[in-house]
Amino acid sequence: MRRNSAFLLTALGAGYAFLYLPVLLLILFSFNESRLVTVWSGFSAKWYGELARNERILDAAWLSVTVAAVSATVATALGLMGGMALRRFGGFRGRALLAGLLAAPLVMPEVLSGLSLLLLFVSLDQLVGWPGERGFATIVIAHATFTTAYVAVIVQARLKLLDPALEEAAHDLGAPPWRAFVGVTLPMLAPGLAAGWLLAFTLSLDDLVIASFTSGPGATTLPMVVFSSVRLGLSPQINALASLFVLAATLLVGAALWLLGRRSAE
Amino acid sequence: MRRWFIGLPLVWLLLFFAAPFLIVAAISIVPAINASPPFESPLDPAKWTLDSYRLLISDDLYIAAFGNALRIAFTSTLIALLIGYPMAYAMARAEPRRRGVLVMLVVIPFWTSFLIRVYAWMQLLQPSGLINSALMGVGVIAEPLPLMANEFAVHLGLVYSYLPFMVLPLYAALERLDPALLEAAHDLGARPYSAFWRVTLPLSLPGIVAGCLLVFIPAAGEFIIPDLLGGPDSPMIGKILWTEFFNNRDWPTASALAIGLLVLLVTPILAFQAVERKAPVRA
Numbered sequence: 435m436r437r438n439s440a441f442l443l444t445a446l447g448a449g450y451a452f453l454y455l456p457v458l459l460l461i462l463f464s465f466n467e468s469r470l471v472t473v474w475s476g477f478s479a480k481w482y483g484e485l486a487r488n489e490r491i492l493d494a495a496w497l498s499v500t501v502a503a504v505s506a507t508v509a510t511a512l513g514l515m516g517g518m519a520l521r522r523f524g525g526f527r528g529r530a531l532l533a534g535l536l537a538a539p540l541v542m543p544e545v546l547s548g549l550s551l552l553l554l555f556v557s558l559d560q561l562v563g564w565p566g567e568r569g570f571a572t573i574v575i576a577h578a579t580f581t582t583a584y585v586a587v588i589v590q591a592r593l594k595l596l597d598p599a600l601e602e603a604a605h606d607l608g609a610p611p612w613r614a615f616v617g618v619t620l621p622m623l624a625p626g627l628a629a630g631w632l633l634a635f636t637l638s639l640d641d642l643v644i645a646s647f648t649s650g651p652g653a654t655t656l657p658m659v660v661f662s663s664v665r666l667g668l669s670p671q672i673n674a675l676a677s678l679f680v681l682a683a684t685l686l687v688g689a690a691l692w693l694l695g696r697r698s699a700e
Numbered sequence: 701m702r703r704w705f706i707g708l709p710l711v712w713l714l715l716f717f718a719a720p721f722l723i724v725a726a727i728s729i730v731p732a733i734n735a736s737p738p739f740e741s742p743l744d745p746a747k748w749t750l751d752s753y754r755l756l757i758s759d760d761l762y763i764a765a766f767g768n769a770l771r772i773a774f775t776s777t778l779i780a781l782l783i784g785y786p787m788a789y790a791m792a793r794a795e796p797r798r799r800g801v802l803v804m805l806v807v808i809p810f811w812t813s814f815l816i817r818v819y820a821w822m823q824l825l826q827p828s829g830l831i832n833s834a835l836m837g838v839g840v841i842a843e844p845l846p847l848m849a850n851e852f853a854v855h856l857g858l859v860y861s862y863l864p865f866m867v868l869p870l871y872a873a874l875e876r877l878d879p880a881l882l883e884a885a886h887d888l889g890a891r892p893y894s895a896f897w898r899v900t901l902p903l904s905l906p907g908i909v910a911g912c913l914l915v916f917i918p919a920a921g922e923f924i925i926p927d928l929l930g931g932p933d934s935p936m937i938g939k940i941l942w943t944e945f946f947n948n949r950d951w952p953t954a955s956a957l958a959i960g961l962l963v964l965l966v967t968p969i970l971a972f973q974a975v976e977r978k979a980p981v982r983a
Binding site for chain 1: 701709710714737789805807808820833923945
């Protein structure tokens with residue numbers, strides 16, 4: 435009854451091939467010796483070596499990693515609070531508003547989020563003299579804002595699986611709300627929070643559009659370097675960088691999914 | 701504790717997500733000037749003007765860009781549905797212990813390196829790219845096929861990038877479907893084909909709606925794909941907005957375009973929330 439027909443298996447296989455083949459070819463050709471990206475002339479890891487000597491790329495990578503780490507931390511804290519509020523606090527004034535604000539960034543086109551945040555920063559700067567020069571801080575705020583929604587989705591899904599009776603027991607035994615939270619809820623949520631942090635980190639690392647709007651002249655993230663170079667055409671060095679990027683993102687996301695899967699298997 | 705947990709995310713999102721759109725609206729009604737920042741202060745009502753919006757509805761470029769974005773997003777969503785539905789259906793019918801891996805294989809590209817996955821297609825589609833080199837190598841074609849810088853490539857890029865957004869909600873809806881319902885349809889004499897049309901498809905409708913919106917909305921505002929894979933013949937609104945902002949430094953026009961796009965997309969976002977309330981798609 436529940437066996438898959440040949441048509442369905444073909445559709446599934448073709449779908450996975452479609453999703454993975456382009457990226458696998460990209461990784462394969464990053465080991466191509468030729469300067470011409472699409473003509474195979476022999477195996478070589480020399481483009482990875484050139485990458486390691488490219489100061490501009492290394493600087494951008496460092497900025498991207500620090501932005502991602504700080505913004506993921508802020509997003510995890512905000513997403514935890516928002517997710518708790520929606521799942522554990524019952525009805526409260528502003529609940530629908532909070533739910534909407536936590537869902538809308540998931541579907542908002544990036545050009546709209548990016549443009550609107552930049553105009554906010556420019557207007558704030560005119561009115562109160564902050565944030566001044568755009569760069570690290572403004573990109574962090576922008577990334578934390580749009581990744582909070584993703585963390586909140588994960589936190590809510592985790593809380594749905596957790597039995598509220600444990601927290602209620604803590605309350606009944608006389609624990610004040612914050613102690614019940616720190617002692618009971620937080621440890622149970624920890625794998626979900628770690629997964630949320632990793633996914634927020636990955637999203638921030640990967641973002642081009644929002645970072646382009648909210649960064650200033652002195653701050654160029656890794657995707658911005660990749661983009662400006664890709665616009666000029668293909669280059670084997672960018673292939674190497676892209677392969678490392680895919681590898682890093684796959685490891686981070688794999689770790690996040692492992693954390694989420696392990697918990698639900700119990 | 702309660703107050704902080706509700707208040708902090710609410711204030712943060714109001715300040716950094718909701719309020720910025722009010723500022724976009726304010727800047728869309730002032731004239732552009734040659735200064736830094738390049739617009740008149742919206743605090744002075746005497747400067748208010750609807751010129752940017754007049755430009756929007758009088759210039760064919762903008763109308764075409766909105767039209768192209770909606771049309772291309774629509775056809776891409778449809779193609780993604782046609783590819784994604786059989787995939788999600790096969791995943792939902794796979795053995796339970798294999799489903800986790802199958803889902804993971806869809807989720808990983810969902811999160812990884814959007815820009816780089818578009819770059820991977822540039823390498824394939826270029827006139828001197830892998831597909832053309834291979835076809836010319838075996839002698840099927842003499843001249844490179846125009847695979848890039850056109851609408852075909854944009855559709856391909858959109859379907860490729862947003863396919864996981866389609867498959868995951870479809871899978872969530874199909875996996876929840878009780879097999880007893882299909883058995884009942886079978887016992888009552890329904891052929892598999894008619895059981896699919898009359899039982900499976902209607903019951904997976906929330907997944908279809910959620911998947912279509914999750915593809916359509918970001919696709920309609922997409923910038924990277926039309927910029928890297930598209931050609932000059934069919935500009936999309938996301939790219940035009942980017943050009944107005946970064947290349948022409950016309951912030952009021954960019955703001956008016958943003959408001960226009962937002963208004964066009966608000967309807968499906970509200971519909972998405974209504975569906976999400978019924979069945980959380982990514983829970």
